[in-house]
Amino acid sequence: MRAKLIGQTLPLAKLPSIPYVPAMPDTALMPIPGQIDPVPVARDITPRADGRVDLIGLPKRRIAELFEAAGLDAKAAKLRAKQVFHWLYHRGVTDFDAMTDIAKTMRPWLAERFVIGRPQVVEAQHSTDGTRKWLLRTDDGHDFEMVFIPDADRGTLCVSSQVGCTLNCRFCHTGTMRLVRNLTPGEIVGQVMLARDTLGEWPKSGQADLSALGDDLVDDEGGYSSDGRLLTNIVMMGMGEPLYNFDNVKGALQLVMDGDGLALSKRRITLSTSGVVPMMDRCGEEIGVNLAVSLHAVTKEVRDEIVPINRKYGIEDLLQACADYPGASNARRITFEYVMLKDKNDSDEDARELVRLIRKYNLPAKVNLIPFNPWPGAPYECSTPERIRAFSNIVFEAGISAPVRTPRGRDIDAACGQLKTAAEKKSRAELDRLYAEKQAALETE
């Protein structure tokens, strides 16, 4: 999947000095559990052993700066950055040699200094229901997952934001991992690029560029986009808590939404948070995507237990932040995710309380009821289908849409909450110890 090395024609002495960026902080330095951005310095460049810079994940402005630092004058750097950006994100090329509007002599100059990266694919699995899961690896050897869910009317890519998670929702398999590190913007947008590679969804040369026809045509709601692509929607619902990696997620989604590149509408992107209240406003203001909130319980007692961040940011604060979410409206509702756990959060009374809370805060809301997806050692069971139906009916009769999500990709552990890499099995005692450890970290902040 890596860009091919191209013949190196320039003498090494002519190599530009590329600004040195300290090596990626790794496991030992990383976990500052629960903090808003566990990476203290915004790093937009992943240093490589060969000194070249991976362009994926960098904004156009940054690419121009690098070209200038490498010796181009400011005007040429800006023009080249614009061309290269288009090739990277609109055409999906992974080889400078394919950039046909860039002079033939310039291409090896680029290849000597820069690369066009993709996450490495360790394993690709296909579910009987069409869901696909990829186990991916960062350049420094950390594994994470990405899932593609095809539906009749859309195709959704479920993207990871972190390797592991600082939080420890008790029903979530990812929560049983420690946070290894945040993914960089390049590793996040790289998942989308890789999915497009695999699905064969980059425009071929000579093919009409439909994005030029405007948003109405390429982004008609409800159907496959008119240009026939399978990948139409993105959800930040893979491994990790995206609002604890705000800057990198923002950088990546800005690339995904850039009209000169992947050009996916913000209406087709949803970010899911477990409830990092202080970052929700910024998410709406600065990223502007749809919001999903992992509510999962309506009382303090139960939410404290199953979504422990609730001890820090309670239900009332969370719902107020939803009411204030920039851009939420009846046309762009907030999704409340509610995992159905037997005898834990699934009573009629819970359903009625959910309706009361949504009404109290006057929220433009829809509720997604997610049957609990089991994993080895999970301390809960899924509610019965009858219970889920009864719960859904109560919410629905109150005028709030409450579909029951069909689990997808369960046979390959690709369903919600089943993602977990380095799949060693932890004992009950180990799981409890990890839970206590993450709890203490949240509380001592």
Ligand code: SAH
């Ligand atoms: N960290 C973010 C996004 C990733 S989790 C968040 O918590 O919102 C994506 C969704 O899957 C969340 O709603 C999460 O609560 C849900 N989920 C986690 N484990 C699950 C499980 N075992 N079964 C069903 N849904 C689960």
Ligand code: SF4
């Ligand atoms: Fe982290 Fe989300 Fe899983 Fe909670 S549900 S542990 S926030 S990935």
